[in-house]
Amino acid sequence: xxxxxxxxxxxxxxxxxxxxxxxxAGLVREAALRALEDAEMTWQDIDAVVIGKAPxxxxxxxxxxxxxxxxxxxxxxxxxxxxxxxxxxxxxxxVASHLVHGGVFERVLTLAxxxxxxxxxxxxxxxRIPFSLPLVAGAGGYFAPTIxxxxxxxxxxxxxxxxxxxxxxxxxxxxxxxxxxxxxxTAETVKQSPMLWDPLRxxxxxxxxxxACAMVLTDEKNAARVKTPAWVLATAMRSEPISFPGRDxxxxxxxxxAAAELYREAGITNPRKEIDVAEVYVPFSWYEPMWMExxxxxxxxxxxxxxxxxxxxxxxDMPINPSGGVLSSxxxxxxxxxxxxxxxxxxxxxxxxxxxxGAKVALGHAYGGGSQxxxxxxxxxxxx
Amino acid sequence: MRDVAVVAFxxxxxxxxxxxxxxxxxxxxVIAEAIKRSGxxxxxxxxxxxxxxxxxxxxxxxxxxALDAVGAWPPIRESHVEMDGAWALYEAWVRLQIGDVDSALxxxxxxxxxxxxxxxxxxxxxxxxxxxxxxxxxxxxxxxARALLESNGHTERDLAEVAARSLRNAKTNxxxxxxxxxxPDELLEAPYDVSPLRSxxxxxxxxxxxxxxxxxxxxxxxxxxxxxxxTGNDHRIEAHSLGARDLAKSPSAALAAxxxxxxxxxxxVAELHAPFSHQELILRAAMGxxxEVEINPSGGALAAxxIxxxxxxxxxxxxxxxxxxxxNRVLGHATSGPCLQQNLVCVMEAR
Numbered sequence: 059x060x061x062x063x064x065x066x067x068x069x070x071x072x073x074x075x076x077x078x079x080x081x082x083a084g085l086v087r088e089a090a091l092r093a094l095e096d097a098e099m100t101w102q103d104i105d106a107v108v109i110g111k112a113p114x115x116x117x118x119x120x121x122x123x124x125x126x127x128x129x130x131x132x133x134x135x136x137x138x139x140x141x142x143x144x145x146x147x148x149x150x151x152x153v154a155s156h157l158v159h160g161g162v163f164e165r166v167l168t169l170a171x172x173x174x175x176x177x178x179x180x181x182x183x184x185x186r187i188p189f190s191l192p193l194v195a196g197a198g199g200y201f202a203p204t205i206x207x208x209x210x211x212x213x214x215x216x217x218x219x220x221x222x223x224x225x226x227x228x229x230x231x232x233x234x235x236x237x238x239x240x241x242x243x244t245a246e247t248v249k250q251s252p253m254l255w256d257p258l259r260x261x262x263x264x265x266x267x268x269x270a271c272a273m274v275l276t277d278e279k280n281a282a283r284v285k286t287p288a289w290v291l292a293t294a295m296r297s298e299p300i301s302f303p304g305r306d307x308x309x310x311x312x313x314x315x316a317a318a319e320l321y322r323e324a325g326i327t328n329p330r331k332e333i334d335v336a337e338v339y340v341p342f343s344w345y346e347p348m349w350m351e352x353x354x355x356x357x358x359x360x361x362x363x364x365x366x367x368x369x370x371x372x373x374x375d376m377p378i379n380p381s382g383g384v385l386s387s388x389x390x391x392x393x394x395x396x397x398x399x400x401x402x403x404x405x406x407x408x409x410x411x412x413x414x415x416g417a418k419v420a421l422g423h424a425y426g427g428g429s430q431x432x433x434x435x436x437x438x439x440x441x442x
Numbered sequence: 443m444r445d446v447a448v449v450a451f452x453x454x455x456x457x458x459x460x461x462x463x464x465x466x467x468x469x470x471x472v473i474a475e476a477i478k479r480s481g482x483x484x485x486x487x488x489x490x491x492x493x494x495x496x497x498x499x500x501x502x503x504x505x506x507x508a509l510d511a512v513g514a515w516p517p518i519r520e521s522h523v524e525m526d527g528a529w530a531l532y533e534a535w536v537r538l539q540i541g542d543v544d545s546a547l548x549x550x551x552x553x554x555x556x557x558x559x560x561x562x563x564x565x566x567x568x569x570x571x572x573x574x575x576x577x578x579x580x581x582x583x584x585x586x587a588r589a590l591l592e593s594n595g596h597t598e599r600d601l602a603e604v605a606a607r608s609l610r611n612a613k614t615n616x617x618x619x620x621x622x623x624x625x626p627d628e629l630l631e632a633p634y635d636v637s638p639l640r641s642x643x644x645x646x647x648x649x650x651x652x653x654x655x656x657x658x659x660x661x662x663x664x665x666x667x668x669x670x671x672x673t674g675n676d677h678r679i680e681a682h683s684l685g686a687r688d689l690a691k692s693p694s695a696a697l698a699a700x701x702x703x704x705x706x707x708x709x710x711v712a713e714l715h716a717p718f719s720h721q722e723l724i725l726r727a728a729m730g731x732x733x734e735v736e737i738n739p740s741g742g743a744l745a746a747x748x749i750x751x752x753x754x755x756x757x758x759x760x761x762x763x764x765x766x767x768x769x770n771r772v773l774g775h776a777t778s779g780p781c782l783q784q785n786l787v788c789v790m791e792a793r
Contacts, residue, residue, distance in 0.1 A: 060540055113503060114524065115502050120565040120566040121525070121779075124566060124779040124780070124784065125572075126682075128681050128686075133679065133681045134678060135678065138532070139524045140522070141496075142522050143506065153521060156537055160539030162536050182502055296517040296519060297490075297519075297520035298509070298516075298517040298518075299509045300506055300507070302515070312517035316517075430506070
């Protein structure tokens, strides 16, 4: 890539079910100000803003970036709005990184948010138009059959989802920004929660959150002003159509192709060994083992073994979602960027209680639509 | 900056209501035509980016189905902006700067006829302080038109002249929706829609789509006889609140034009995305476009305004003047938000 790009500042809001203490503008500003402070910059230092969020119906504001331009200090600057379904938080960071890699701007503020308490996400996802595929029962209803297909073809034991549901909620207790704080959660708690979409129980599913995440991305020259930049070693985005005969929705080709390009660009030949920690988009517990395979961390049909053996636990050899992941905080449009930002926090050594010791290379991952949009990056503590 | 050019442009005819085709069906032939004209095999296109708006279709993820029109298999490098396709073109232009891919497909689409765009536009305003007042897009634009008329000597006749010229120019544009010979005096006899705007000062409701292929460097020279080389590409926004701005001026358009280098040479043709007649006057002043510049030979947004494609069409129409040899330096402009809040300027040249 032409210019190097680094994460020089990161900020998140406290994620919660209803952030009634702030407007949408207040929410995005909370994250943006923390990112600027972390980067030791002010609004004046920012050349351009790239903002992302999931469908506008989640808040009932059409193209809200127009209204948010003031709150984001964007007057007189370029601002772009990305929307690539659930992967949007990741895609937004990648579009921002392109502005730096392409040498167009030196310091870019990128931000993603969702204020889901303004509306009802499952309703917004269920609207049906004639002659198109209805989602009918929100995201869980859409993904449950795919999960059942995974269980059938991999022979995974029934309790794998439960292990992830408990593990990510326990990790969240180490993360001060996490929405859910479920002290004392056990497998029994998960198994006793109501069945929503077989095999997904209530606690196998992500919450609905208000929250925002922001990053300041800079070129190499400007990265020199921060003590511990995270270097963007590689990015990848891939999309495929939602529905056609023969499509493998359990392990979509778009995800596999994106991961392959990502590792090639980052010079990674053995991802399980060379990546120290990963923040992976797991909105429903069973997606952890599924993505382990799609990302090449485990052979086909064996991703569940990583979960069962504790490899993905906080103290495992491949910690997945030490922040608590999407299962613990899910402002949908921001969820992908939180993955990307948490990966950068790990290699910067700023993850606090959920810091993975010695993390030098980390992966951030997001997916969206009907498992058809993928965005991922690898960040490192050293330049490539 | 890496040399990147528009090498192909295609659009659907804009129509008041296409009740036969859905968005994918409108897009499919447009994308196929743009790719065919580009001479780049579809599978070799390195990046794809689109612009659309969920609120037009009234559903979340309206752009997801559009992938079916692209042929995204094997999976493609792809992104989407909830903005006019002109910003998708900007994102693609940025993507091509990195140097690892050499070509990009850009498209924008919208069926404004599904809902009532005038009413829907209220949802685009500040949800706490402005939207509850319910000002629709024509009312908001009329506030701006009034501000212009009262600030610098422009008259309603100037607006009518913009409208008359636009609709006359549209007669030679097979894709335009509203066209014809009107005298300004005749237009001035029409009743106000929202004073001082009459119906011909306002855009039609349009369904339509457009696609552009961008190619970098030597490949552009190979596939196109006269590529429209992008020499400047910039966009700027200003404050949202109408009360915080001098609505008679467009500082964001002025700044984008300056950054894109509009003033660095003579402009033969400018395609301005001015959905309301008075906005053309504001934009001309902001960008410093004199009488010698030919404005909107296509008829502009007063003749066809498929929301989310209309800005990209301006860039495509301007690029077409380079590609067909009738101009040497052109600009395409796109706008977004109430009262020209956000503006993009793309300057293109023959070499």
